[in-house]
Each structure stands twice: as structure tokens, then as C-alpha cells.
Amino acid sequence: MKLENMVVGVIGLGMGALHLKGAIAYGAKIGMICDTDPERLKTVGEENEIPEEKRTTDYHDILNNKEINAVILATPDQQHREQVEALLAAGKHVMCEKPLALTREDLEGIVKAVEAHPECKFMIGQICRFTPAFVQAKQYIDDGTIGELYFVESEYAHDYVRMFEKNPKNWRSDPVRNGVVGGGCHAVDLLRWLVGADPSEIYAHGTHKMLPYVEYDDANLAIMKFPGDIMGKVFVSTGCKRGYTMRTCIYGTKGTLIFDNKSDTMEVYVMNEEGHGASTPKIVPVEVNNHNAAEEFRAFADALINEKEIEMNVYEGAKTVEACLAIIESSKTGKIVYPNYQF
Ligand SMILES: NC(=O)c1ccc[n+]([C@@H]2O[C@H](COP(=O)([O-])OP(=O)(O)OC[C@H]3O[C@@H](n4cnc5c(N)ncnc54)[C@H](O)[C@@H]3O)[C@@H](O)[C@H]2O)c1
Numbered sequence: 391m392k393l394e395n396m397v398v399g400v401i402g403l404g405m406g407a408l409h410l411k412g413a414i415a416y417g418a419k420i421g422m423i424c425d426t427d428p429e430r431l432k433t434v435g436e437e438n439e440i441p442e443e444k445r446t447t448d449y450h451d452i453l454n455n456k457e458i459n460a461v462i463l464a465t466p467d468q469q470h471r472e473q474v475e476a477l478l479a480a481g482k483h484v485m486c487e488k489p490l491a492l493t494r495e496d497l498e499g500i501v502k503a504v505e506a507h508p509e510c511k512f513m514i515g516q517i518c519r520f521t522p523a524f525v526q527a528k529q530y531i532d533d534g535t536i537g538e539l540y541f542v543e544s545e546y547a548h549d550y551v552r553m554f555e556k557n558p559k560n561w562r563s564d565p566v567r568n569g570v571v572g573g574g575c576h577a578v579d580l581l582r583w584l585v586g587a588d589p590s591e592i593y594a595h596g597t598h599k600m601l602p603y604v605e606y607d608d609a610n611l612a613i614m615k616f617p618g619d620i621m622g623k624v625f626v627s628t629g630c631k632r633g634y635t636m637r638t639c640i641y642g643t644k645g646t647l648i649f650d651n652k653s654d655t656m657e658v659y660v661m662n663e664e665g666h667g668a669s670t671p672k673i674v675p676v677e678v679n680n681h682n683a684a685e686e687f688r689a690f691a692d693a694l695i696n697e698k699e700i701e702m703n704v705y706e707g708a709k710t711v712e713a714c715l716a717i718i719e720s721s722k723t724g725k726i727v728y729p730n731y732q733f
Contacts, residue, residue, distance in 0.1 A: 391459070391694045397421040399452040399461045401473065403434040405487055405681075406464030409515075410438055412687035413462065421458035424449045449473065453480045460694060462687075463487060464515075466561040467572060471496040478507040485513045485690045489575045490707030492566045494715060497708040501733045504704040513690050513700045514707030516579045518636070520682035520689070523649040523656050524580060526674065527640060530647055531584055535660060537644030539618070542585055544577040544638040545625035554603040568606040570721075571714040574626035577636055578717070579710040581614075581622050584640060588709055588731050589614035589622055589716075596721035600629025612717040624717065634680075646671075651680045708733045 398413045400406045403425040410423060420438075424446045425431040435445045449465075452458055453476055460483045463473055471491050477484050491497045504512045518524055530536055550569070553560055562572060582588055592614050596607030608629040614622035633652065640647040648671070649656035657671035692698040709731050716727040 393417060393691070393695055394419070395459070396691065396694060397457045397459055399455065399458040399482070400424065401449045401452060401461060401463050402465035402487075403427075403430050404464065406462060407434045407437075408681055408683040409462045409464060409485075409687060410434065412683035414438060415684050416687050416691055418460075418687075418691065420444065422446055422452050422455055424452055453477065453482075459483060460690070461485070467492050467567055468561065468564060471499050474500050474512075475503045478503050478510050478512070481507075481510060483511040483690075483694055485515055485687075486707070487515045488517070488579070488707065489571050489711050489714070490514050490704070491711060492568075492571055494712070497711055498733065501704050501708055511690075511693050511700060512704050513693065514702050514704060515686060516576070516583075516702050516706070516710065517681055517683065517686050518576050518580050518651070519583055519702060520685040521651050522677040522679055522682070523651060523653070524584075524638075526656060526676055527638070527647050527649055528584055530645075530658065531640065531642070535645060535658070536640065536642030536647060537661075539585060539620050539640065539642050541621045541623075541641040542581050542616070542639075543623035543625075544580050544636055545627070546573045546577040546636055547625070547627045547630045547632060548573055548634040549630055549632070550601060550628045554601065558603050560603075563603050565605045568718050569604070569608060569628035570606075570610050570626050570717050571711055573628055574610065574624065574717065575710050575714050577624045577626065578713050579706075580636065580638065581624065582706075582710060582713065585616050585620055585622070587617045587620075588729070589616050589713055591615040591726050591728055592713065592716040592720050593726045594717040594720040600627070606718075607721055610717055610721050612720070614713075626717075649676070652678060654678050705733055
């Protein structure tokens, strides 16, 4: 496909508004934008100079629009399966916001739909894989700077209180939209990506002290075992009294990386020639860009225009959610859970 033939539709204009900007910055033609909330549709439409005839409150208009061939789906998680299935059946390439889905049944449904439509490209939007500090960490791990990994930890600490204060019936309060899948999937996906493998055993604990709006635990701690004798830890808190952060520490046999998604530097400890660890880290500057929608769109467009393989494929999305579901199950049962990554 040539860039001039790529026509983009965007469904859901919360995060979708950011993706819209990413698509416009890339130079893609916008076919139509959609939001069921007419106010949001108008605001985002006007902000981005999308003419009225290219705005709709019904995503079926995007489904039925023959010109649109690439769709960014950024609706509430509960709707992803039905809409992905419909978009693929209509022959659209799809980039779907994380999490892929909220239940095993829906994950399997989406995987099946993607497999049934090899003519359509599918990408899961795990945007953290484009966060500059995380990309830098991945390079240090892959080039051997910190040696062999033995312990990796990350967290998703985000106070959802303001979102619920604005609207207590926010779709995030649905019991099936547990914060571990909804937000924690960022930290789980980050570790899966940095390690390059899936946690085979998960043991977790949860508490509920912060968010009266939800029935699920608002804080969870998971201990994981990765292949290669690597230990993992994920902390998720959706009511924490602090700024949104994904603090991350990666320990290797030759060094240690300490970084997050909000700081403009990362700490890199590297062993010296005598085999001793540095007591002070090298401070490496990094760009702060927690929602790097421009690079995420570039990866999607690259797959369509330059026939590049999509690394963040449907299986990546499904495996990340499967690991999150294991955290939830273990928190409830107190037992070790062995996730099933067969999709
Ligand atoms: N990648 C990230 O860092 C990140 C951050 C936030 C949210 N998300 C994900 O993005 C998706 C959207 O979340 P959000 O924060 O933008 O939520 P939001 O509630 O702010 O926005 C969702 C929008 O979708 C609209 N909508 C709902 N149903 C629709 C439908 N059937 N057709 C068209 N529009 C519809 C709503 O009116 C709303 O404007 C979710 O999957 C969420 O998990 C990802």
C-alpha cells in the first residue's frame, strides 16, 4: 500500500484523539472519526480540522466506508472483541488499543478472527514499547550491557480516583475491567518484552483500600518465574496517592538499570573491569514521552506501507492479558497459577 492510498478511521476519541494526531503527523489521510459522545466528536473534530461529513457517532459508518482501509480502535476494553471482529470482516487493517480483551474467551475470539483474516494486518497498541526510556533499556539488555538477567520488576501506579469522581459509572468500574488487566497490562507487557519470554508461574496477592467505586482489588503484587531462572515482580495500584509512574528495575549479572516513564534520565550501573559494580550510576538522558502515539502509528503504517512484520501482534496482546488474568486468579485463590499461552 502507498501512503496516499492509506485512509484511516479512528473509533473512540479519548486515547483515540492522541492516535489521530499521530496519524495526521505521519501524513495519513483521515477518512472518518467516530465517537458516540457528540460533544467529544465535535471538539476533537474541530481541533484537528476534520470536516463535519467525516465525523460520525456510529462506527458502522466506518465499517461501511469502502475508502477507509486502516482503523484505530480506541473504545472501552469491553467492546474490543465485537468491533475487531466486525472490522476484520469488513477488510480493514486494525490497530487496537491495549488490553486486547478482558476475558480468556474474548482473547481466543480475537485471535481466531485475526487468523481468519490473513489479508488484514492487526496490531495491539502496547504503547510502552515506544516509551524512549523503555526502548533504551531494551537496547542495553539486548546488547549485553547488563549481562544475563536475574531479576526484573516493574509497576503500574496510577490514581484512578479523579476519573471515578468525574463519573462513578465510568466503564472502568465494570468488575470484569480489573485494574490488573486494564492498566497493569502495561507493566506485565513491559517485562515480557524486556525479558523476551513469558512468565511460566505467577503467585499474587491483592488488597482493596483505595477505590470505593470498584469491586476488584485496587492493588496487587505478583511474583513471577520467567524461563532462564529469572525472577519477576509486578506491582499494580490504581488508587495510589502519587503521580502516575511505571518505576522499573532490571538486574543483570553485569549491571543494573533503574528507570521509569516520567523521568528525563535513567540510571545505568555497569560492572568495571575488576568485576566490581559501580557505586554511582551513569546518568543517561532520555526523552520523556509516555504516550508516544507518533512512533506507535509509524509502526502500524510501516507494516502496511513497507510490508514490515508487526512485532506487537495479536499473540503478544493475548499473552500479556493471559499473564494479567493469572495475577487476578492467584490473588483470589492464593495459589500459584501456570498461565496457558497457547492461542
Ligand atoms: N495506551 C495507553 O496508555 C492507554 C491509556 C488510556 C486508555 N487506553 C485504552 O484506550 C481505550 C480507550 O480508553 P480511553 O482512556 O480513551 O477511554 P475514554 O472513556 O476516555 O474514551 C473512550 C471514548 O470512546 C467513546 N466510545 C464508547 N463506545 C463507543 C463506540 N461504540 N463507538 C464509538 N465511540 C465509543 C466514548 O464516548 C469515549 O469518548 C481503552 O481500551 C483503554 O484501555 C490506553
